[in-house]
Amino acid sequence: MSTDQKSPFLLLFRESSDAPDRTPEEMQHIMGQWMAWIKRLRDEGQYVSGNRLEDAQKILRGKTIMDGPFAETKEVVSGLIVVLAGDLAHATMLAQGCPGLAYGNSVEVRPVIPSTA
């Protein structure tokens, strides 16, 4: 399969701000699932890049600047990855492998329009 028919998609992870406490062993287990998932994407040539986003945030609106994260916000964006997929359905299928889904996280899938042809 050639990769030039694939285009980039952004996977945006949101996690609940009131996630239950996890034991170190459980945290390690979840991390292992994430690592395995990312490795699988990488091995199949679908992974472009990915980052964790820290919780600290500033929100600017007009002239106001607010400090986050906000206690009242139910979900916070926790990270993102860019994958290569054939189309939105394919990218969605890849996103279904995200281990966070089993722990109450959500994934938003967005086609990325390349900035250059």
Added chain:
Amino acid sequence: MAAERASPEAVARVVDHLFRREAGRLVAILGRRFGWEHLAVAEDVVQDALLEAMRTWPFTGVPHNPTAWILQVARRRGLNQGRHRRMGQGKSPALAAWMEDCLAGAADAFPPRFEEEIRDSQLRAMFACCHPGLPGEAQVALTLKVLCGFGEREIAAAFLDSEAAVIKRLVRARQFLREQRLPAELPEAARLAPRLEAVQQAPYLLFNEGYKASQGDSLLREDLCVDAIRLGELLVSHRVGDRPSTHALLALMYFNAARLPARQDAAGAILRLSEQERGRWDQERIRHGAAHLAASGRGGEITRFHLEAGISASHALAPSEAATDWSRILGLYDQLLELAPSPVVALNRAVAVAKCRGPRAGLDALADIPNQAALGQYHLFHAVAGELQAQAGDRPRAEESLRRALALAVLAPERALLERSLAEVLEGA
């Protein structure tokens, strides 16, 4: 790029139990710096930093020095983010400044001084957790939480207790330490000596939990055993802990741990003692066990650890199952039953009786166990009864016992072994 052969699961395995280990190291070092009365704060800071590691490392990989990474994150995040902010603890600037000092001090310490500090902190933490003012079960729960990175759920599973009960126990224990305002430094040896017995219980229970593994799919949670040995070694390295009874405890753990690699076959099925390949027993652990057993004999004192180490040594040092000195083992069980009577010890003694005097005598010994009710729900009681009834040629009773054991057993490998025994009985071999 060269072909990557490792499966995704293997990649995840590389860092096995790293979180538990780091939690145990970091809570001890921060607890000491913050003071034991602020243990809960130390736990929160570490929990928050571990959570951050869990979310970051999938993208960055596990850092070369995880401890330093976690400490830096803890320092950067401090009280101002995550749990602490939500818990409203970040309000006091004085507290925040003092925490920043403690965290900076911990994060700036470099190896090997740092490793030394962790070691020292963990030893202090062991004695703080096993404060004589705390009930025994709280001491052990706190040790598992603070030194071994166990969660409430895991402690509950280890003690067949509810999670709510464990949480309550830990809350009270932390409250007690807060009220005690324990100094970070250790009290003098004379005042620590009475605490030694409680401190020894923690590795002992931890080891047993790993050895029998009441939770999860894996029968052998070898890491728990390794952790328990680590705590035992830590204890024996201190002049207060360097007692014959601690050596006996280490001997018993090493001898039992030596047999771990042979207890399961390649598919994870349990092997009976007679089926185990003795060549796979870990000779280095046996050597350590023997050295500690020798050191345990220096005093006149005989503890249950001495007796259990003696039993375990009889197995580990026997060249074959046939050459096992069962009468010596039975003698040790007799003493153990006198020193620390329990239905489980009595059950194990019945197996030794059967080995010495035949299955009928073993069944009589089972029937003689006082307080039978305590064993009624214990699958191994019925499993032992079934094996002995089968050996005695009583197939209908054997079948009944094994079926009862199967109804009570939870772990897949244990169930598989029972199914195998049952099939053997039904075949009427």
